[in-house]
Amino acid sequence: MKLTHEAQTELTRIAVKAGQILHQHGAESRLVEQTTQRIGVALGAQSIELSVSSDAIVITSLFEGNCVTTTRRCYDRGINMQMVCDVLRICVMLEKQLLDAAQVKERLARLKPYKYNRWLVVVMIGFSCASFSHFFGGDWPVYITTFFASAGAMILRQELAHRHHNPFVNFALSAFVATSIASIGVIYQFGDKPQIALAASVLLLVPGFPLINAVSDILKGHISTGIARWVFATMLTISVSIGIVTSMTLTGVSGWLSP
Amino acid sequence: MELLTLIIIDALFAAVPAVGFAMVFNVPKKMLIYCAIGGALAHSLRFLLMNFDVQIEWATLIASSSMGFLGLYWSRKRLIPRPVFTVASVIPMIPGSFAFTTVIGLVELNSAGYSIEIMQIVTENGLKTLFILGALSFGLALPSILIYRGRPIV
Known part of the structure; x- marks a missing residue:
């Protein structure tokens, strides 16, 4: 599979968005790290390296010697397990090739935190x-x-x-x-x-x-x-x-x- | 027989906070029933063990690790990350009262001056908080530490 520079940038953005949502809604660091890496690799990167700190994530995607790095601040949005479930479901569907990059991006953008009455x-x-x-x-x-x-x-x-x-x-x-x-x-x-x-x-x-x-x-x-x-x-x-x-x-x- | 009644009452009272806090964490509706079952099982197991004179820390460790493995089974079955069930289920066992007593004791040590009685309360409650909390989190993490070792569970 060949990946253009634009496609790699896009992939990095999608992966970091998923990680950011998980981090903001109270997932543990291991889950943030694993899910971001799985999404990145499923979208075609050779590897995803990321650093999770308490209020930001830094992620680099690698593909044939090309690196794309991006950082996102993660402001605390309050614990919301429903968002964590939804991101993980998108990740699993992507790995089973039920979704492509554009669909993943659209679904991540559409996620809204559900709140009980x-x-x-x-x-x-x-x-x-x-x-x-x-x-x-x-x-x-x-x-x-x-x-x-x-x-x-x-x-x-x-x-x-x-x-x-x-x-x-x-x-x-x-x-x-x-x-x-x-x-x-x-x-x-x-x-x-x-x-x-x-x-x-x-x-x-x-x-x-x-x-x-x-x-x-x-x-x-x-x-x-x-x-x-x-x-x-x-x-x-x-x-x-x-x-x-x-x-x-x-x-x-x-x-x-x-x- | 009397013990059985006590355990059932304990389980029923533990299911309420498990669901209540699950709603604060916005656990999806379909998963609330798992939180209720998990909370009831874990807390009544701890109650049973403490009834047989097991120390609270060890009883908590056993209860939370059984919750960890039960959560592993549910999580594989429903493709849902584990913390969604497990954290809400162990909330009834969190040593909140011990933690607050510790810090209130510290505030009192500052305002009323040092006294051995208050220092004793602070030390005992502080240590209980640390060890119970350690047992809780370690028990929940046990499946991924022992079996999965870095691989994703779902």
Whole structure:
């Protein structure tokens, strides 16, 4: 197969677009690397070399001594597994030769992140954190307090994320709201151990995905992206704690460090 | 019999956060049921093991590696990348409370001054966070570390 310089440039652009989408929507580095390479090779390059860092990808395609290199910044678009699934499906279809380069490009450009109805997510997150309160040994009144505390925090979190506020500010404010609502339950002694609601209601703000991605990046050899994700997740945890402490200082309710 | 009831209740309560967080991660609709099953299985397995006095870190490792292998099977079957099911399924086991207690303890150490009791809370919770989290991620990564070793799964 012969590849003109223009065709090689086009191939590189398609491959980098796929990598960029994966990176922006929270795929781990190994998946970004593998999928980009597979798409590039399936489109006719001899090899694809890429460097994934925490906020950009650099990719070079090689074909008979010709190199084409391009860089894309990857701004965080929030975790979206549906986009990751779709890019991977396009990659598999390309490898089975069901699509050609133009079709792949068109399909990648057409991908739109699917979002669940926000109120449905609010209710589900309320129930999720309320279920965590059950694991901590809470009774039904605590379950109800936790539901309202975490649902309130989730509404604020979505609203601030929608307006592109800084994630650290967002998480601190949401933790403040969750703890403040939950401490109403403590003040009025709603249920047997109302302090449980304080602990359970902020669990919607645990950066679980970045933490798991961080460790799995490090395990699979992408040390620098792993460290960057780890630091980001740690900073989010610190912001949440600042929000909790501020709320507890203002309301005078304590429930975290007393065993 | 009583244990069985407890396990079923635990599984039901674990399925809710698995689906809830899967929706935050925008997992496609058809995959939500897998997240629910995975979350229920993994958390109730950990509950069962801890009931037999297995340490929480080891119980987490066993539960998350079984989730990793189950995710491998589903991922090959449905041609979907593994993190789509596995991460949401292990969310109920994430040591969030330990992590927040650690950092709140650190804030308290700064504002109220050093005390052995708070330092003890910080150290114990911090170590629990690190080891549980390590066990979780290592367990999930086990199939690709042991079997696939760099080759793509789907």
